[in-house]
Amino acid sequence: MGDDAALAAVEACLRLGAREFVICAGARNVEIVAALTARSDVRLHHHPEERSAGFFGLGRSIASGAPVAVVTTSGTAAAELLPVAIEAFYQARSLLLVTADRPDRFRGRGAPQAIEQQTLFGPYAATDPECWRWDRPLHLNVPLEEPTPEAILRAVRNAETERPERGRPPDAEDAADQVSEFLRGASELFVMVGDLHESWRHGVRKFLLRCGAPMYIEATSGLRENVALPLRVEVGTHVLRIGGVPSCRFWRDLEDRPEVDVLSVTPNGLPGLGRAAEAVRWVDWEKVEVPPPSRVPVLPPRDVDPYLERHPLSEPAWFRWLSEAIPKWSLVFLGNSLPIREWNLAATYTYRGLRCFANRGANGIDGCVSTFLGLAVGETEAWLICGDLTALYDLAAPWMLGQIGAGDLRIVVINNGGGKIFARLPALEGVGEGTRTMIENPHRIDFEGWATMWNMSYRRVTAWDDLANLPPGPTVLEVIPDAAATASFWKDWGMG
Numbered sequence: 001m002g003d004d005a006a007l008a009a010v011e012a013c014l015r016l017g018a019r020e021f022v023i024c025a026g027a028r029n030v031e032i033v034a035a036l037t038a039r040s041d042v043r044l045h046h047h048p049e050e051r052s053a054g055f056f057g058l059g060r061s062i063a064s065g066a067p068v069a070v071v072t073t074s075g076t077a078a079a080e081l082l083p084v085a086i087e088a089f090y091q092a093r094s095l096l097l098v099t100a101d102r103p104d105r106f107r108g109r110g111a112p113q114a115i116e117q118q119t120l121f122g123p124y125a126a127t128d129p130e131c132w133r134w135d136r137p138l139h140l141n142v143p144l145e146e147p148t149p150e151a152i153l154r155a156v157r158n159a160e161t162e163r164p165e166r167g168r169p170p171d172a173e174d175a176a177d178q179v180s181e182f183l184r185g186a187s188e189l190f191v192m193v194g195d196l197h198e199s200w201r202h203g204v205r206k207f208l209l210r211c212g213a214p215m216y217i218e219a220t221s222g223l224r225e226n227v228a229l230p231l232r233v234e235v236g237t238h239v240l241r242i243g244g245v246p247s248c249r250f251w252r253d254l255e256d257r258p259e260v261d262v263l264s265v266t267p268n269g270l271p272g273l274g275r276a277a278e279a280v281r282w283v284d285w286e287k288v289e290v291p292p293p294s295r296v297p298v299l300p301p302r303d304v305d306p307y308l309e310r311h312p313l314s315e316p317a318w319f320r321w322l323s324e325a326i327p328k329w330s331l332v333f334l335g336n337s338l339p340i341r342e343w344n345l346a347a348t349y350t351y352r353g354l355r356c357f358a359n360r361g362a363n364g365i366d367g368c369v370s371t372f373l374g375l376a377v378g379e380t381e382a383w384l385i386c387g388d389l390t391a392l393y394d395l396a397a398p399w400m401l402g403q404i405g406a407g408d409l410r411i412v413v414i415n416n417g418g419g420k421i422f423a424r425l426p427a428l429e430g431v432g433e434g435t436r437t438m439i440e441n442p443h444r445i446d447f448e449g450w451a452t453m454w455n456m457s458y459r460r461v462t463a464w465d466d467l468a469n470l471p472p473g474p475t476v477l478e479v480i481p482d483a484a485a486t487a488s489f490w491k492d493w494g495m496g
Contacts, residue, residue: 006031009098009142010039016129016138018069018096019043022057024050026073028113029100031144033071045403049396050077054084054097055359055367056400059374061093062357065199067134069096075113078120078141083366085137089124090361091195091244092267094134097125101143117141135267168282175265175280176287179240182263182278183211184291186238191215192251195244195360196222197267204242207285214298218246218344219334219356225349236260244360245272247340268361304346307493313482314489315416316346322385322412322479323347325467326354331379333372334358335386336365339414343385365390369397369411373404380407388415389441391450398454401474409474411456416481418442451476 009032013021020043025033036044045060047053050072057070072078078099088095099117106114118141119127125137132138183189191213196204201222208215208227217224221243241264245251254260255275262277264270271277308317319342326332332354334340340358359371368390376382391413401409418440431439451458457475459466467477 005142005144006035009140010035012129012140013067013069013096013098014042016067016096016132017094017134018067020057020060020064020066020068021045022047022053022060022068022070024048024053024070024072024077026077026100028073028075028102028144029071029142032098032100032142036071045400047396047399049399050080051083051367052370052394052396052399054081054095055087055370055394056374056397057095058084058088058091058093058359058367059371060377061088061095061374062091062371063375063377065197067094067096067138069098071098072100074100074102074117075115078117079115082121082124083364085121085124085139087359087361087364087367088137090268090270091359092135092197093137093361095137097121097137097139099139099141101141103143172269172281174282174284174287176284176289178278178280179263179265179283180287180289182238182240182261183289186240186261188237189213190236190239192239192241192246192248193217193221193223193243194241194246195220195358196242198222200243203285207288207290210290212290213240216246216248216250218248218340219332219347219354220244220340220358220360222355224344224347224356225351225354238263241265241272245363247344247360247363304493307489308346310492311485311489314485315414315481316342316486316489318414318479318481319343319346319385320348321464321467322383323352323354324350326352326383326410327381329353329381330355331375331382332356333368333375333382333384333386335368335384335390336360336363337387337390339385339387339390365393367394367397369394370400372411373397373400373406373409376406376409377404378406379409381410382406382408383410383412385412385414388413388443388445388447389418391447392445395450398456398474401454401456408470408472410470410477411475412477412479413447414479414481415445415447416483416486417444447476447478 021036023033023044023046036042054070057068061068081097085097101117102114107116121139125139126132127139191211205223205227217227239260239262243266254262255273258275264272264279265283266279267281269279269281271279308320311317334343334356357375359368368386372384448458457471459477461477461479
């Protein structure tokens with residue numbers, strides 16, 4: 001009955017909306033693989049490493065706005081999908097995790113290649129296909145020697161006719177009245193905009209133009225260069241956060257400002273703070289009533305340009321140069337930790353049509369190269385900007401290069417010799433050298449060998465001119481910031 005269960009699993013994925021599959025093949029899931037390769041109405045990708053495959057699937061789901069299935073064999077292969085399940089959960093992305101399994105009689109017995117897979121992803125993935133509505137990962141665990149196809153098909157029989165409005169999480173009531181009430185009570189309002197699903201951007205942009213309040217807008221919202229320059233709040237009574245959790249320090253500082261009322265509008269419905277705060281999952285922005293603009297004490301935006309000019313080889317200056325050198329309309333993926341923060345700080349505000357993305361769900365560096373490659377499928381020009389440790393964490397990602405049909409891919413590795421973001425953390429002031437070494441992970445690795453391994457072009461970048469006349473096709477650009485200039489920049493900026 002294994003082939004019947006495999007066919008049922010494939011049919012379940014199709015009924016749930018998946019038309020792309022990322023396959024990590026093994027002996028246990030060979031029937032599923034065979035069932036997929038026999039079809040002409042699906043797009044298949046394959047990868048030997050499950051963690052990278054999962055994040056590639058996440059990138060495809062972000063790009064398409066539809067479910068993408070990642071298919072693994074059993075055992076620890078399935079467990080490698082936990083990191084992407086967590087990331088997709090907090091991003092509220094639709095990802096199907098299809099794991100082959102051994103039959104029930106092997107569970108809890110310590111039999112070879114048999115682990116407890118049924119609840120492997122805990123709270124980070126739904127397990128009931130009938131109730132799933134694209135708002136988080138769904139885990140389909142397929143025991144292949146069991147006569148289970150009828151049960152799988154029965155669970156998803158009506159699923160394809162119950163899709164939510166695109167961009168609207170399932171079962172989420174329109175919270176326009178709640179947001180309107182929050183705005184009416186806000187004597188001093190500040191709006192923060194983080195990562196936005198693309199289907200949200202038009203409505204949010206129109207609301208921001210009506211709102212008239214000071215605002216902080218991150219690049220991954222898609223609106224940073226379209227709406228208004230961010231303003232720094234001197235005093236505020238209310239903060240409206242739209243989209244993902246912002247990367248700036250101000251958001252974290254709200255933990256210690258309980259007098260500030262915070263309302264978040266975010267697809268995962270989570271407030272993003274450890275203290276009391278409200279959150280809603282969906283708003284029809286056209287229905288939100290906007291009161292007259294509140295008089296919020298603000299400071300004009302701090303001009304970073306003089307600091308970049310004084311420290312032209314510093315790490316932040318490289319982000320200004322990159323933001324100006326990347327061709328218009330390119331896809332840009334920003335790694336977590338320093339890259340996303342330095343882009344928001346230093347990138348040009350001149351509108352160039354760049355489409356910026358990042359994995360801000362769990363705020364981690366895992367799978368960034370793979371997610372970027374998933375997003376880059378079919379793109380003419382796509383740029384990843386990540387740190388050295390982020391690249392080292394996803395060395396198997398370029399396996400997909402021959403399958404994605406993209407043009408000029410630029411993987412920019414900002415190599416500052418370790419996790420330098422930790423060097424500026426107040427908590428690390430005064431710690432011993434051994435502790436600092438453990439935390440920063442200093443190294444002397446370069447990435448030319450990585451580029452060679454995957455047949456990518458390579459260029460070491462130490463001056464602005466090195467970004468000109470790039471070779472066609474996939475290219476690793478290893479940017480080496482001047483460490484002394486970077487330290488001087490942050491000291492000058494007041495964070496040294």
